[in-house]
Amino acid sequence: MDFSEFTGLTTSSIFTELQTSLTGLTAAESNARLKKYGENKITSREVTSWQILVRQFKSPFVYLLFISFLILLLLGEMIDAFMILLFVGINASLGFYQEYKSESAVKLLKKYLVAKIKVRRDGVETNIETRFLVEGDLITLEPGDIIPADVRFIKTYNLTADEEVLTGESQPVQKFADPIKKHIKEIYEAENIGFSGTTIAGGKAEAVVFATGGSTNYAKIVELTSGAERESTFEKELGRFSKFTLLVVLATLIFIVVTSVAIKPNPSFIELALFSIALAVSVIPEALPVVTTFSLSIGAVSLAKKNVIVKRLSAIEDLGALEVLASDKTGTLTENKLTIIDVYSKDKDECILKANLASGDLALSRNVQNNAFDIALSVKLDELGGRYRLNLYEKIDEIPFDPNRRRVTVVIADHTDTYIVTRGSPEDILAICKLSDKGRKKLLEWTRSMGEKGKRVLAVAECKLNQKDAKDILKCENNLKFLGLITFSDPIKESAYVAISSAKKLGVRVMILTGDSPEVAVSVARQVKLITSYDDVITGSEFEELSVTEKHKAVEKYQVFARVTPQQKYDIIKLLQEKYSVGFLGEGINDAPALKISDVAIVVDGASDVAREASDIVLLERSLKVILDGIEGGRKVFENTSKYITATMASNFGNFFAIAIIAPFINFLPMLPLQILLVNLLSDFPMIMVATDNVDEEALTTPKRYNLRSFATSALSFGFISTSFDFVLFSLFVKHGEGQLQTYWFIESILSELLFLFSIRSQKAFFATKLPSKPLVYLTIFTIILTLAIPFTSIGRNIFGFIEPNMKGLLIVFAIVFTYLLSNEAVKLFLRRLASKGLALRG
Template identity: 30%
Template structure:
């Protein structure tokens, strides 16, 4: 019965049925409505007229789901190991990090589920229905298919309707279709095609849209989930949550590190077994090394870096709902944007006007106001039912734009209304396509009429030109038509106005006869001023802006050309064209289009999915209910904070507090810098950990004594996994980051030579540590391969190894400030957090080395200035080597 069945074979397209056919199919009575008994039976059969509540998981289940992650498993393993080693503080800290991350995840999941609740609240207003031949007001949840619903201005549509009566009926469908102008409805229209866009169905009305003008009667064709808004709720409730690129990379990294740690444990233990070493000691050492190989602070560091980024972005009007969305923004290469209210100002504005005296003039601060122009604007104001006071407005957006025109032209509207009060009117009618008002001006009268130019010109016999009223000729008609066509070619909506001076009051049937044509205005919902620069910046950064709108193709294309989104008509397509192509064909041609017009919510989702299927990372912006499914389907959903509906906000990953498209570009820049900072931290941690692993494997492999014992490994790991890694994550943004192309979808932490850098740095740090270790034995006159070496000699050699490996890691952290810019160019002090982290790290080394009980706990020895100079000389080598590599890399690029 409904018109929203998801199976096309079973859909009844009521817009293609006449009023009588619809009434018959729905088995109702147009004059008396359903009986209460029949209504109750249908309510039992169809269920309440509400969107189904989403089956929400319990908080406990959501919490457990947050823990089902490879990196979390690795962290749990690290907890067990550190607890086994007696490092209870480390274990507790790791557990706290896990619990905090899981709690944040639960909070975000609860917020996401609120999208359906917001839809349900929107969709339950009161409604006037006709039952048992009486008009009753009932809760809209009790409406059933076949109910006869009464509509009047200011009332929300309670369900999907086939209109059976309409009188000057206009409905604001912007939240569903994206059109900023209220749709005019005609109950008696019948369409021959089944599949036409929602915005073109003049004989239907849809749940949660608003009657702005006129009145009407409709028969309910769909309720609850079978409405158009119900389909949106169904899309939102689908459990197809995808992981962000950062989440995917961290998950993969966790799995890799977990396997590597296990392999290291097994390898060292096997080697030690065949070498005849003390197995208890080697077990503790191998476990400690496994802990060192896993940067258990990684999750905390990423959370800290993302949180810092979120705070910074909030100050720039970009509110992030999901932390990983910050990084994903930096990967975006497609920004799909709704037109109305996002790229445009969401208010109709008069751009041009034409009179026979002024010809066509654009509206700006220098507009010359002739007598005819003054008359044209005054007529538009007087023949209007809208209001506009102190920025607050009511009524049709077109009429509001005409009031604003008068203000821009410095016309005193209050003086107009007081000097020419309205005494009679003939309301707008969709068949006449015009309205007229009669005004008294002292002892005379004036009639004003405005409407569609092709209708109004037929009522005119004269024109006003150069201050005189002269007969209307074919030449005048041609000139006027050409002026209107020129405006239409720019996608401007045209509206003509005429008047008639009268000596006495006349009857309504004579209102629209022998009129005098004044001129025509052209208006449009104009682009936001700042959007052009933002789109140009995005283009330079390799980001394509795509317009997706429910508006007409010509209007959308005109705005797209002004903004630099599209240049050719072939770059625009419509929802109807998408309906005629399979999803596979849409995916193959998706790159050809920059503008998608007259689209439905399903089309938006399919478009987003098609872009993603081609390997793009897609951001979708929007503000209406109709945008919510595509916001949900995109990699990053961006909702408007001021004009956006609660549904759109809850379905999004980010909210623009200022509704400014340019804020998205700022957020993308921040996202890129944040990802770079995360990558710096990850690569630094892994390089340090590889250095520790190389040190231990080489020493054990060649038969050397153990260069670092378990407690020393844990200290090294704790030191490098905290201060320097977090400080790198707080690095200031690179001002050149928006000159780079977006990261490919398959990019990872090891791309662009980072993996090679980790291995080479690890090898260099490991070998330098071995050099310091072996040098310690030789300085005391011992061979490290000798038997019966005194324990104090082992401690001395391990002290040098311990100081060297930490020194290498601390100094080497400076080279991670930029992948190819030298630290001498970037500056040692431009990241004061990193400089402070290195200083604190060195001070902690002094404490460990020279506080007696700390020295004893870590089995170290205090050393003199000569040893410190040797350690410094070895520690600075990785930093200098990396800077030399950067110089050669830059010279090759040039």
Template identity: 30%
Template sequence: MTWHNLTGEEALRRLHSDGRQGLSEAQAKERLARYGPNRLAAKKPKGLLRRFLAQFQDFMVLVLLAAAGVSFVISRIRGDGDFIDSIIILAIVFVNALVGMIQESRAEKAIEALEKLSTPHAHVVRGGKLRRVESDRLVPGDLVQLETGDLVPADIRILRSQSCRAEESALTGESLPAAKDGGAVVPEEATVGDRKNMLFSGSSVVDGRAFGVVVATGMQTQMGRIAGMIAHEEAPQTPLQKKLARTGKVLGLAALGICGVIFALGLFQSIEPLEMFMISVSLAVAAIPEGLPAVVTIVLAMGVRRMAARRAIVRRLPAVETLGSASVICSDKTGTLTQNRMTVTKLGDGSAFLPLSGKQAQELLELASLCTNCRTEEGRVVGEPTEAALCTACQVPKEALEARWPREGEIPFSSARKRMATFHRRPGGGYRVIVKGAPDLLVERCSRLRTAAGEFPLTPAWREKLRRMNESMAGEALRVLGVAFRDTDTLPKGEEAETGLTFCGLVGMMDPPRTEAARAVKLCRGAGIRPVMITGDHGATAAAIAKQLGILRKNGKLLTGRQLDAMDSRTLEGEVSACDVFARVSPEHKVRIVRALQAQGQVVAMTGDGVNDAPALRAADIGCAMGKGGTDVARAAADMVLTDDNFSTIVSAVREGRGIYSNIRKTIHFLLSCNIGEILLVLAAFLLNLPTPLLAIQLLWVNLVTDSLPALALGAEPAEKDVMHRKPAPRDSGVFSGGLGASIVVEGCLIGALALLAYTIGRVFFDGPAQAPQVGRTMAFAVLSLSQVAHAFNMRSEHSLFSIGFFSNPKLNLAAAVCILLQVSVIAIPAAAALFRAVPLTGAQWAITASLSLSPVLWVELEKRLFRRQKAGKSRAL
């Protein structure tokens, strides 16, 4: 229903409501049952069971479950009752799912604390009586009374209004309030911002008053329709999810391939099929880093806690890393980069610009403040933003001014007149008329000019100076008002009151940038991140703010919504990389811009606080909403909520995200190099026709204990000092990019070779040729485990371990100590040794084991030194 295209009487008639009595309580109750509560439809939250089961969708987890099943079947066929392998695999999968479920539930509970109704109460006429009711009890047909400062609880067709203006930036992106007129009938095709006879849910009345009838509630409001758009935007996978998914599939297929090859070779050599199958499964288990899903989940969870301490609440666990990979941050202007508060920034009288604190400036601001309808409540100026800016800039409270200059009348502002006039009694007798409005029209009504040098006739030369000054201020994207006055002995009436005025000066205002935003933008550029402004505001205003903040570069472009409409998707993709500012855009435009950037391979972060930001927040790789000033719709669409509404918090989040991504790469590096060592140890022994160097339970022990604990500690590694001087990880970069894959293979071969050497020494020198390789197997078990603990210290930094401090990560020190203690215990304690089929080692055997286990530290230190020299050589060549 196009309510704006109907008269007020027609709207009441169609809603079956009385324009004076409103609805009866019985009617309201019946309509509430029919239309439902006046709130946005919330997605049904996932239950704990659904959250828990969702954790089992990972490919690696599914392969592990299959391995556990195969191991269980083999044990049943053998009839030996040895289900340890199956139990341990299932245990790690269960713990991983439990951790993921708990962390996601905690994130949702944290965001619930921010989600409050924007309009908790409303003043409604029911049964002819004005009463205060909860806003979610409103129904279509209710009559609502709104005063200055009230929040609009639903979509309302205005029936009567008096100087009403509404702040609708959350819906339209406009900084300035929209004038409202209940008597108007607006064309059916009018945009939301042009529907002057409507008030919309989520907006607020900043001036005047209005009385109207509710025409839409809940999801049928404009806010609800935009919220409905979000349902059609699929939340994209984060870069981390995509990379881990690819890694999981590669590892799973590799594991299955190893199983197949080894099983076929065993059958070819006439080895008993059941035994051969168990060996193959053990190798597959070694090939898959069982701890990786749990470790990555916990590393992300630690990041969530750290980011919450920095006032950024993450709603989806994998989104922690995404902001660290962001290459473009698209930010709304109003309320995100700016303060969403009009402020006087410049004054002029035609002869010169005035300091804001001088005597002449104070006189000008007192006149302007008197010609407003603001009021002071609890020390805060309340009213229309432009007028509030004038009263705030004036150092004398408006109530004190009006005590000296009592108001006797007013000619309200209108869009046709473009000015407002107030009449005041002078302290010495007589009256003063004060007029403020559009400077070019106001000057035409003036005959004199007041400057610092005195009053002069307003000659054509002075008029030209005022015109140039007005244009200069407007060119800086300031909203400029002229202020004039006239003293009379009698109270004037009508248009005559606004003639023969003395022009006092020009007042320039703007919605200023946040003080910390410019520094945050600079830090983003230093980190290789391109900031982009996307706003519904005018191009000149957007460009001025963007230049002040450093967003609009010298060669940067500005595109408007009209220009975007003329472009197809391919043309936009070609233009978007050179455009720093997008102005006068709609929610649909924002989504197109985000998708065009993503098509260019960018990882896009979108920040915003208004309802109009929500679809783009959802479409972006990560959406960041404001927690204080943001709307419920924006917060629900976002992946992350900034609780302090501070743009600079994004920079802290970027740093944290990059540190987390780096730590995840370290854990993957560590776990895969260790697992490759295990694979090579078992595979080499098989190809050399040697007895199995490790048993399945020993492999699982290494994977799930001495692998996972150091990996978790690596996840707590502090971000390196130069993390914000690196370029973001490209969208299409793999987990193994930057030479990581080669390092994993080389270091894995080293660990496998050391364990095989320990196995050979133990078997040849301590076991005897005819005996089972108990000492050799135990030494291989110990070296494989302890060398991985030592290798964890190599992963801490790309720089030398000795330059950052060997023991500067207390969590890793503790993890290493626990792992060493556990590994020694399962060998030295008889009961544990029996469970793990190991034997006690002598002092000499432990000395050999320790020497071999420390070798990876020396090897990787040499590798780092060679890498640094190679990198330095390339830099000199460039």
């Protein structure tokens, strides 16, 4: 049935149509329906092994090589044609292997990200994974939940839903449970329907599932937009850098062709074309996507072991760039394991009872923060022996906790009377209580004194209602009877002290944006040494009164913002982003706006669905330290990717310019097309393992941002040194003929590129830095041995055109390579001194 057909049905008619009841489906029936209709999920287009393989050949440079292959085939050069295919095959195999491993890592991480919903089956409510929902299931929806299927509401409590994903309307709409008499055609008219993919903005509801998976309205939209992909900052920068490289290559190739035609009497255009194609391919860092993806997947798996789950791989790069980390203190600096230590009330038992009656279902609540209060209140009620009294009351209506109202309100009834009970922040509850100014002031002073000790306080109030008043809770929230103040202790995490210290070492500014009172926020922040005095905190209301200029100054000055609203969190993040890369850690529906605009959105496991949906990273452990581990991991990925870009581009540009300049002025090619491709293949082989390399601690102390223009500057600078040494080798061997020049240049090109990588691994001298990773060392040694061995083999001589090197020639090459290494070290240390003065070329 279409959703419009359910809008006019009564609850009993819906139950009849879907063959269910108020007790829900039986376990047997739900299993039968699951088997018949399948899981409640929208089939996504997963990347297959075949697609990964095909992707390896979708490159302009592979196309160029295929053109070379066809030319050689037409000329009858079968061996050369076969070798080009072999080079393409080997490169594709390496790329496929690393990308396949990366895709497997991403699939593994997705298993940690499981959405759950409260469902009633066999008369018992339980939490299940949303993919196991079936038609006829009865579910409970709370603020922050993303509706997991198309549902018809049968009970609502001040319910509003955000349907922007379907209608484009950003304002939440009111939802009801009553049947609609007129025929409904449009989504925006269906006031008693909850659509899959939309979000519960406020209130609470019970609903019946009538469509799942591909049958939902949301599935139709997803099908139309499934091809859209988000492009990361790094990918955009890489695209710009690629265009720059292509322009340099094109200009150089034009120079080669023009000068060759002008200088040489009878140039071979076929040979010139093959040489130009090979030279163009040699300068492109075609392994960069593989190295980057491999680095990110290694980082993602490593972070997963530390309870940090990455939803998108590129978020690891963004983590490394973080300069500011904003977070609520709850559960990241404190344990969020509350214990009641005092009750300020004339009737403590009654105060604890009524606070419990305003609690949710402890076993099923998905609101972690409120659940901590509920658990502490439940434990205290057991200590007082009052558990049996809960059964004397029935909950009639409820307004769930709202971060703007800072309280939860329920309507309850016993066998004689109806009551409204509310609990929340003392400032907000006391403002609606029937108290004298003196009495209210005394209670607020007591609350502040507890806050200064780092204790959290809840206020509880009530009043009797008549049946007429019970229909509008909001109107009844005034002149309430004050019941008491409940004080909770929330110990500081041991890891918090280490985390704040680590943040300072990493150059990350930690800020607290909390709904707690300024007294509590200051107490916690001072204990972990984040701030030193009360002057380092500002409240949301004080921040709101500032001018725009003053707000800019405030976000620079203050580390702690207390009693902030969701809008104020959003505004603070927005202001910070004008100068910094900002990460935000949140968990509730109120955090979603700030999460969506932050550079890295982080949530804890158990966060609301809408917060999880907006996140880039999910923490399985509620700790600031694990985030900082992630930042460190992101910086390691940055450093290793930077090593590859700088090493391969400097060497490639160096060889490219040297060969391009020399080629038109001699009667033979300084390096044959196959030799150029072999250099490219062998040098890239160990380079892929740079993703596994170790990183100096000093390299992790500052935020990292990709600036590929700076990489280009470094590559050209070091490339000039490489070109200079290539000219030295040319001048020594050109007089001995093409065989010797090509052989020794081949050896020198690979050895110099590999050693250059070990030089730029660190800003320190190469012998004083952290030891390289074993995979990198082993593959480098293997490649060096293979490079020296190839010219001595018949394949090297007959297919690649090398000659057998002699000891004197090899010693000259070793001397050039060693001198080249020392020269790079000197330039690197010089650039480091410039960097310390703020004049670094590399960003």
